[in-house]
Amino acid sequence: MPSTRDSGERMPVTGAPPPGSCLLEVEGLGVQFQTPSGIVRAVDGVGFCVYSGRTLAIVGESGSGKTVTVLSLLGLIPRPSGRIVGGRALFREADLLTLRSEEIRSIRGREIAMIFQDPLTALNPVQKVGSQIIEMIRAHERVSRRAARARAIELLRLVGIPSPEQRVYGYPHEFSGGMRQRVMIAMALSLQPSILIADEPSTALDVTVQAQILELLARLQDEFGMGMILITHDLGVVARVAHEILVMYAGRMVERGSPDELFFAPRHPYTWGLLGSVPRLDRRSGERLVSIPGMPPSLLHVPPGCPFHPRCGFRFEGCDRERPDLEWRGEHEDACFLTLEQKEAGERQVLGARGR
């Protein structure tokens, strides 16, 4: 168990590398799917670092490639239709993308665990939750059933399930949605992974339960110093828990930075659109919300140049030919050709004078 701990403060607003050690380094990841209608470029040139004790939020709409990105890291891309076409993902000196399936299996669950949006489909409905956790532990470690059961009870207690001694014998349908997600988290933590991937962990839950789950994840991260990848479409959740944010669109990275950078000085027109289109609890955005015209492109036909250009109000000549890469452009990393002045003006124009 890595002992790196920090108090959960957000990253400094500068571009300096965040503290903690880089557990997982992904570079130039590309994933494609062969479908009857053609090749789907689901992920194209994605890279990031996961640091211990920190949360990287990958934000995007459906079809942005955020889920495919993490599935490819765990060797969970459906084959043979899915194919990794480039990049590397270094974890403990091994490249996850080239490991054989039994090697990746020993890492999955043990070193890198994952929780999903819908815990009901991820749990076996005819097996007691305790047995599922015990099986998970015993698949990776040589421990007695009794010891594994004791640990399962401890884990259920850790994730806040009341009277775990009894609940360990319960079936998934006897748990409420929030409790089921807690069971999933307990399972994910059972082997003390160094990285936890959470794919929309609270999307299917009610807000009051969502708040509990987010709080739990933050507490566990604090306690164990896990690195976390949080996949979500909810910018509010991102603002609450992320240390670093990666915005994806049509399988590409469009902007990356700290929460303060992305929320208070966003530099990509797509990010402006996203921020403007989210209704806010703390104020009304006037009579109408900012909305991005059109819809995300089909990944069968990703527009040439900048994939966002057909929907972008700030496109100029060249946006439809040359593809902007995510790189340092003065303040933080974004993938837009506009000058810094144009971006500042554009942000003001789209988002107006938003109070801070």
Place this chain on the structure above:
Amino acid sequence: MATVETSAGVAAPEVRSLRGETWRRLRRNRMAIAGIAIIALVALAAIFADLIATQPTEGFFADQARESPSARHWFGTDQLGLDLFSRVVHGTRISLMVGFSVVASILLVGIVVGGAAGYFGGIADTLLSRLIDVFLGFPFLVGTIILVTALGGGKMAVIVAIAFFSWPGIARLFRGSVISIRGSEYVEAARALGAGHLRMFFRHVLPNSVTPTLVYAFALIPTTIIAEAALSFLGFGIQNPAEPSWGLMIARYRPLIQTEPHLVIFPGMALTMTAMGFILLGDGLRDALDPRLR
């Protein structure tokens, strides 16, 4: 997970009708194509039986009794000197007629009963479902034998008897589909628009729930053909020697199996091939219509 994302990315520009998609998938299934070929062959034989099989199927021709297969009599002749090929070809008519009549009538009854039970629910459902259970609890062979005997035998009696004990499966399946579609939001939306029961059932519920029932009914055609043959073989179904039912032929020629095995083999093969053709196409249809099985 991954499929969700990719399909979301793919869905928009694809333009294909449901029917076209089904046909495309069916065409790619080699077994289904084989099934279609067999059925086409059998159907052609039935339609053009009088042109293909020109030799008499009844009468007594002592001069050519019990001949082995030859250029003149492809399948040989029986103890009455009747050309077996002609009899087998004419037998397709009986098999297909029984198969289609039974399935058509049980579809009608099954859809009415199952539809009423599923659509109206409540007390109607309770009563009709219990009725279905009673029928399903009856042993099929015993039931059909008793009924066909009571009706005095013959083609019509066979059709009625098999249909009488086959509709409950259809009704039960269709009831289930109706219940799931009836609860869907688009049916609720139609109700909210002020649609009456007739419109809701025929415009929304029926078209969306009938497919699995049709596929199932299709799969009952070979079962029915075999059931007719079995009844006739056992001496309860078609007993008029002039009617060349395959089951009846097999029964009649059974004593000769040691000396003239072809007399049993050819009608048996015709029966098996026909049934298999329908089974293959039925499987293909089910796969093509159910995208989850891909």
Place this chain on the structure above:
Amino acid sequence: MTSESLVDVRDLVKYFAVTRGIIVRRNVGWIKAVDGVSFTIKEGETLGLVGETGCGKSTTARLLMRLLDPTSGTIRFAGQDVGARRGSQLRPLRRQVQIIFQDPFASLDPRMTVGEIIGEAMRIHRLAAGDAVHGRVQEIMERVGLNPDRHDRYPHEFSGGQRQRVGVARALAVQPRFIICDEPVSALDVSIQAQVLNLLKDLQKEFGLTYLFIAHDLSVVRQVCDRVAVMYLGKIVEVAARDDLYALPMHPYTQALLSAVPIPDPEKERSRKRIVLQGDVPSPLNPPPACRFHTRCWKAQQICREVEPPLEAHSPAGPDHPAACHFAEAAQVV
């Protein structure tokens, strides 16, 4: 516009029987989905109805829409009692009241073209016939931002946002006065959500529509509603004008709900006070007695377990902002 209310709901109750047994059905309990709900909606206004899973908001929508029969209580629409109407008596109501569903994939008949879906209501109510239907359908499609040339396409050929526009078009086809929006944007991506919310707002202005907007997302509700009612386990616990509710929520449940919603602003998130409720929402099969929130409430006293707090009473925030709590007190949580 008069101050006369278009929709007036009084003491609406809907219990669902829980039965066991196949042949002889025994009643083993009641799910109290909606248990004494009252509210009014003025012409041209948008009332938000918010709450978590199982609070009864969708059942309320279906009762108002008269897709369900109320167990008791009255529903008055434009002065007429429609709660007791049955069968064909409901037809005139169906022209005036429409509903937009949450799931744009489940709420459109997959075997009908969108033109047929939108035109169906006109045919049912004989608002247009023959070619006139066609023209009207294309007009409506244009109005909701769909390409009218695509009227002969099937729902599966449209994206989620476009399908939801088809749902809006279908509701508009009968030119209703009142539209119930049941979680109309919660299945959509954020950028598409904004498009649909803006569309609903524009249509309201253009046609003078009245909305009941049902949602679990309090941020969305703030954006589109004029007044907001908060439901918990079949009861309304607080009603207020939009800005009052968000600025000074009175009921502890409203406060917890608001404080649980993340705000897309990292600075605010860092400084916000957060109330994290314990446990899940209890089952509506056996809701807690008296105040239903007492099992999760940090303010609960003996009285909360014994006496049900009425919604109308002595609210400290005045008669326009009632809260059903013995210890109602404003707190800033947003």
